[in-house]
Amino acid sequence: MVEPVCVVTGVGPGTGSALARRFAKGGYRVALLARDRQRLAALEQELPGAKAYPCDVSDAQQVDKTAELIERDLGQPSVLVHNAVAGAFGSFLEIDPQVLNRNFQVNAMGLLYLARRFAPAMVQAGKGAILVTGNTSALRGKPFFAGFAPTKAAQRILAEALARELGPKGVHVAYLVIDAVIDVPWARARFQQKPDELLIKPAAIADELWHVAHQDRSAWSFNVEVRPYAESW
16 A cells, blocks of 8 residues: 655644654654755655655745655645744834745745646645644734745635635645644743743644544634643634
8 A cells, every 4th residue: 555645844843743753653654844954864764655755835936846746756735834934023113024925935826836737736746735834823814923924824725725725625724723832942041931831732732633634524623722731812
């Protein structure tokens, strides 16, 4: 039996690596995407069948080239997880407009390039899943997030447009809103006063996305929210 293929973008030491491990555990061959190959080397060695691909998802030509390599090396993907993210903090007067544009290219345009490349084969197969990791910035525009929230809101709306078009064709598109600080070293260093019960574990995020990717067709989700039990919302 041919092993299914999952593409994970934004593979770093946190959520991306957890996603790769979860899908590899579930029997998938995993394409690991990040801009820096060195970030992927150890994980590529750790996971049987995984393969690293340096790729900037904001570049349509790189996405197309990488997709060709994935299909050649691993086969046609049945799951795509767009986890790559670019962000900046600051009010609208403080942020560099070029930084906002860069964030938009990664978060929204990256999803567009990936979906345009991988969705047609999923439609032809009559099955597949496109999952996007988001956060509460996709739902509200706080002043300090002016360099980030507009790009995540655009990403969520694009994902909804994809879901409405692709769902009837057998391809499940879902958007995961993560309402928490993710438990990774840099976040712990920045939020030292935050108690453990208010941090979300990358492995728990990966488990939920695994669940969403394998929902029964009679009960697909689009908007999915996850947060620690103690989070105030």
